[in-house]
Amino acid sequence: MEIINQKVLRKDNQLLAITHLTQLLSYVTGCGGFIVPLALWLTSKDTVEGMDEHGKSIINFQLSLLLYIVLCVPGILLFGLGILGLIAVGTIGFVLPIVNAIRASNGESPSYFLTIRFIS
Template sequence: MEIVQQTTFAREDRTLLALTHLSQLLDYITGFGGFIVPLILWLSNKDRVIDMDEHGKSIANFQISLFIYCILSIPAILLFGLGLVTLLILAVLGFILPIINAIRASNGEEPNYYISIKFFK
């Protein structure tokens, strides 16, 4: 029996990294897909593209953190409308941070979602 050793080489693809970050904005365009599309891109390319695993984990952490913050701010709506302010801030940060990190990814820098909770390390 012959054993065939198959090696895959990781390539650098900054455009795909930037598109992975920008695909989070699908929530604002279509209403869904802002978590699923980056997750699919991350899981299908994490071994083929250099730094995709790091960027994918950052995106997943950010999306899960945004969801938790939104859920926590809903009861705060009853407290003088503080939840509405929190939801507005989260919507702005959810729009701006993927764009900033797409630019960082295209420049070869590591992602920085400073409000995200580290679920994946």
């Protein structure tokens, strides 16, 4: 009787919450809110329970925010509607990581609305 490829996933809700909160680095460094969660997801998706689901949702959310920002920039020329869009994207990008960090620390699944699923 031998055991082959037995993976034991550990439950680490604090790391999941920290991964969500690292998205806020975008407000400090500009691109750290994408790179740091990506690195955390890629390094621990096979060892932490739920990291694959949370990591994919974070990366999809960050890519969606980037797309919305790119679409809002030309919208500034259209009666200034792009400015309202940028304010909305900035607010959503600040609030949702905090809400989902609390959800992750409680052991719940992430919930990012207006997210395009680039990675499924």
